[in-house]
Amino acid sequence: MPKKRTTISVDESLLQKAQSKGMNVSAITERALEDEVERPQYHMLNTSKSWLEERTEGEVDTTVIYSEGVAAQFGGFDRGVDIGPGDYIISYVDGDGARAVGKALAEWREEPVEPEERLVLPKDHDEDEYHIPVYWFAVLSPGNGLSSSLLEEITGRPVYSSTHNPLSRDGDHAELIADAIVGRAYRTS
Incomplete structure (x- = not known):
């Protein structure tokens, strides 16, 4: 599926910790969005x-x-x-x-x-x-x-x-x- 570039605001220290641990912030954000969209309303x-x-x-x-x-x-x-x-x-x-x-x-x-x-x-x-x-x-x-x-x-x-x-x-x-x-x-x- 094609990806679309977007901008989000994240707490700076949290972003730094994630990056220092080699975490893929885009992938984590995408999974979190998928989970939220699929949660019951x-x-x-x-x-x-x-x-x-x-x-x-x-x-x-x-x-x-x-x-x-x-x-x-x-x-x-x-x-x-x-x-x-x-x-x-x-x-x-x-x-x-x-x-x-x-x-x-x-x-x-x-x-x-x-x-x-x-x-x-x-x-x-x-x-x-x-x-x-x-x-x-x-x-x-x-x-x-x-x-x-x-x-x-x-x-x-x-x-x-x-x-x-x-x-x-x-x-x-x-x-x-x-x-x-x-x-x-x-x-x-």
Whole structure:
């Protein structure tokens, strides 16, 4: 594969130590970039509970997704979502906070499920429902989710729970959120 010349900034003393040991900085940097690109990504998906309740005029149970092993989104969610197998999904429930963390088992399908496959919306509802299979390895009971204020305390900044929010491991502290859900799940089980 052809190489492209680029410039990076590296701590001067670190670069000198690497060069004094005969290390190939370009090769090491390339391997580190490859590893980072291949690492699973984190995504926060909001179950859209309040949005659903407005449109269905009643109480909606979005927790069925955990027992059925899917993440679900609703309405016009057919825009590109870059979730792939092995990516981590943090499930956020309006009014309850971050409730679960799991791993995606497949690529995100941009086609809605058939009405008879819906888990949350009524079969005759005019909105679409989208699923991605997920292995939920930590699910918090209702009322025990990590609230927005607790997420801010954990990460040191506001965490937005829009319909789909890709999270970076660094700036969004996605691994801390996942670890906090897992820790609370094991303490309360």
